[in-house]
Amino acid sequence: MIPDSYVQDLLARVDIVDVVGKYVQLRKAGVNLLGLCPFHNEKSPSFTVSPSKQFYHCFGCGAHGTAIGFLIEHTGASFPEAVRNLSATVGMRVPEEPRSPRQMAADRERRAERSLHEQALESAQQFYLKSLRASPDAIAYLKKRGLTGQIAQRFGLGWSGEERQGLMRVFADYQAASLVETGLVIESEDGRRYDRFRERIMFPIRNGRGVLIGFGGRLIRPGEPKYLNSPETPLFSKGHELYGLWEARQGIRKEGQVIVVEGYMDVVGLAQHGLENAVATLGTATTEHHVQKLMRASERIVFSFDGDRAGRKAAWRALQACLPLLRDDVSIRFLFLPAEHDPDSYIRDLGLEAFRACLGEAVALSRFLLDELSSRHDLREAEGRSACVHEARPLFAMMPEGVLKMQLQRDLAERVKFTPEELAAVMGVSTTVVSPAGGRAAGMAGAVGSAPHESSAVHDPDGMGHWMPDDHLVPYEQDEGGQVWYPEFDAPDQGGGFDSMQSAGMPSQARQQQAQSTGWKAGGGKGAWQGKGDWKGKKGDWKGKGGKKGWRDDDQGPVRNEPKVVPSLAKRLLRLLMVHPGLVEGMGEQQIEMLAQIPRFDLVVELIALAKSSGAQHVGALKHAVAPGSDLEAMLRGMEAEALVQEELPNPQAEWDDALRRAEIDSIRVQQAALAQAGLPDEASRQQYKDLSMRLLLLTRL
Numbered sequence: 001m002i003p004d005s006y007v008q009d010l011l012a013r014v015d016i017v018d019v020v021g022k023y024v025q026l027r028k029a030g031v032n033l034l035g036l037c038p039f040h041n042e043k044s045p046s047f048t049v050s051p052s053k054q055f056y057h058c059f060g061c062g063a064h065g066t067a068i069g070f071l072i073e074h075t076g077a078s079f080p081e082a083v084r085n086l087s088a089t090v091g092m093r094v095p096e097e098p099r100s101p102r103q104m105a106a107d108r109e110r111r112a113e114r115s116l117h118e119q120a121l122e123s124a125q126q127f128y129l130k131s132l133r134a135s136p137d138a139i140a141y142l143k144k145r146g147l148t149g150q151i152a153q154r155f156g157l158g159w160s161g162e163e164r165q166g167l168m169r170v171f172a173d174y175q176a177a178s179l180v181e182t183g184l185v186i187e188s189e190d191g192r193r194y195d196r197f198r199e200r201i202m203f204p205i206r207n208g209r210g211v212l213i214g215f216g217g218r219l220i221r222p223g224e225p226k227y228l229n230s231p232e233t234p235l236f237s238k239g240h241e242l243y244g245l246w247e248a249r250q251g252i253r254k255e256g257q258v259i260v261v262e263g264y265m266d267v268v269g270l271a272q273h274g275l276e277n278a279v280a281t282l283g284t285a286t287t288e289h290h291v292q293k294l295m296r297a298s299e300r301i302v303f304s305f306d307g308d309r310a311g312r313k314a315a316w317r318a319l320q321a322c323l324p325l326l327r328d329d330v331s332i333r334f335l336f337l338p339a340e341h342d343p344d345s346y347i348r349d350l351g352l353e354a355f356r357a358c359l360g361e362a363v364a365l366s367r368f369l370l371d372e373l374s375s376r377h378d379l380r381e382a383e384g385r386s387a388c389v390h391e392a393r394p395l396f397a398m399m400p401e402g403v404l405k406m407q408l409q410r411d412l413a414e415r416v417k418f419t420p421e422e423l424a425a426v427m428g429v430s431t432t433v434v435s436p437a438g439g440r441a442a443g444m445a446g447a448v449g450s451a452p453h454e455s456s457a458v459h460d461p462d463g464m465g466h467w468m469p470d471d472h473l474v475p476y477e478q479d480e481g482g483q484v485w486y487p488e489f490d491a492p493d494q495g496g497g498f499d500s501m502q503s504a505g506m507p508s509q510a511r512q513q514q515a516q517s518t519g520w521k522a523g524g525g526k527g528a529w530q531g532k533g534d535w536k537g538k539k540g541d542w543k544g545k546g547g548k549k550g551w552r553d554d555d556q557g558p559v560r561n562e563p564k565v566v567p568s569l570a571k572r573l574l575r576l577l578m579v580h581p582g583l584v585e586g587m588g589e590q591q592i593e594m595l596a597q598i599p600r601f602d603l604v605v606e607l608i609a610l611a612k613s614s615g616a617q618h619v620g621a622l623k624h625a626v627a628p629g630s631d632l633e634a635m636l637r638g639m640e641a642e643a644l645v646q647e648e649l650p651n652p653q654a655e656w657d658d659a660l661r662r663a664e665i666d667s668i669r670v671q672q673a674a675l676a677q678a679g680l681p682d683e684a685s686r687q688q689y690k691d692l693s694m695r696l697l698l699l700t701r702l
Helices: 004-013 016-021 067-075 079-089 101-133 136-144 149-155 177-181 249-255 264-272 288-297 309-325 343-350 352-360 365-375 382-398 403-415 420-427 509-516 568-579 581-586 589-596 602-614 619-625 631-645 652-677 683-701
Strands: 027-029 032-035 047-050 055-058 185-187 193-195 200-206 212-219 227-229 258-261 278-280 300-306 331-337 432-434 440-442
Touching (some): 004 067, 004 079, 004 683, 016 047, 067 079, 101 136, 101 200, 136 200, 149 264, 258 264, 258 288, 288 300, 288 309, 300 309, 309 331, 309 365, 309 382, 331 352, 343 352, 365 382, 365 403, 382 403, 382 420, 403 420, 568 581, 568 602, 568 619, 568 631, 568 652, 581 602, 581 652, 589 602, 589 652, 619 631
Parallel strands (some): 258 300, 300 331
Antiparallel strands (some): 027 032, 185 193, 200 212, 212 227, 432 440
């Protein structure tokens, strides 16, 4: 692990203007520099670099951070890679914290294995490229599909050859374990080996850093399977990767949108005709990991599927993957081509402009969702409307709270002949939204603050769906050039300790007050997070009040009857606890106090207390122990079906630890926001802010 002290020294030595200036054209704007944001498509510059504070910030999309963060986000480098690259530019040598001989040996073994796998894939790629040049049949097939040599070269297309053991000519040791581990070779039960890819056009698959991690292959003659991917390997996971994303970076920025298609040939075919912003899933349904990458790439996503039944089914699965990550500032749309066409054939037959016209008519996610639900039920009958609401309920439960969800609820209510309030009561959701001022208001009026920020974008601080409106950023000063700065971006510099802060937007006044009222302190003290579910402090001794009737603070008053708004991270914790109540056994009191200070996490804290006090080991026992008529009882009833049908997790403890880590990140941001809002008036508050910033930097690296 790289010591935090070294990271601070490095940030003090490098100049962020030099780092960013290699990738972004900057011009002077008062005491700062201004340019077009490299993280989203824009025509007017809103990307600002502060030489004095050594931070960058985009007032359009909310991207901000240090020189290290910029390299990570813009180049796709890992944290250690970014640190080492920056260190090389200023002649510093990266130290390593003391590690045991066993740890160092394990690290060396992992690096060596990864390097060996990458080398094997690159060697195979060179063989495939050479084979393509020597294969008239493969070249004829590509020409028949309308591809030129230039586009084949850009995407690194190759030819596998037809021999059963063609790679034996590439690798001196055809029996090497790395060939099976990378998926290049298959070993049969009797020990005989043969090449995985034969008689196929080869499509190299690269990750976000441009590193070759696997292959896709397409048959040029009739046969099955038509498409074949590398298997799951230490380098490649098809549920996480998108074909063509590395090659499409500039095209996505230029077009202002990313197009998601079903096959490699669609990506390459669209690029051949001038649309260089397409990516493809790798023979699997769209996952939340895919959606997260797409949202980082662009604020407008268009899924393009065939218009047949299979295409609409794939689109519906993609929609479901999008629901937990919906954002009010991201447009997700669906394009259905005629049944006889895919994107490649459509653009070849009808031309680029015809396809662009189709893109302009792509259906919004909201319309696709409601139209699909309506088409499955006869809304002229009460039974059909009831069934429609029944099917919609788990879908709406997946959505994070926001203006889009509220609009969808109102549109659905109109279709099923309910009032919005009646539908909310039936579905167990809220029709209110949180205003930037911190209060609640019904309908659209509550979504508008009294003095919103110029940009109403919503950003995701940690990439896991915890969206914060930029309206919550409260400016408190202007520099000499008239540029407005924000507390978490331009906090007073006290000896370089603020260079590592990565805080998000300001919360509502209610959140600030709650943060100020808590006594939790980060920075490595007794409450320091240790990973693997362990917290320095007492374990398993936290008792809620009320026994089996469920925990409730003495001052909380009677149970409220209105439905509670639950953030997406809280829902993740609740689902994990419902399926695995035993996860609470290793929790200490300080962990629970940390969760208690996060806004709208009260149900999580109550469920933890219930699981601890009741000793429940399954959701049925939790339902038996909960107080009837309480908010917690309503939550358990509403989420039970969703929890029971979710896929079995290979490592629930790891999922729980990760969710707690992200919850601690949210808690730190609340505290940082409160400190910044107070103006950091004394040395103690500045030191606390610095400690929190260091803790946040450590957590975001895990």
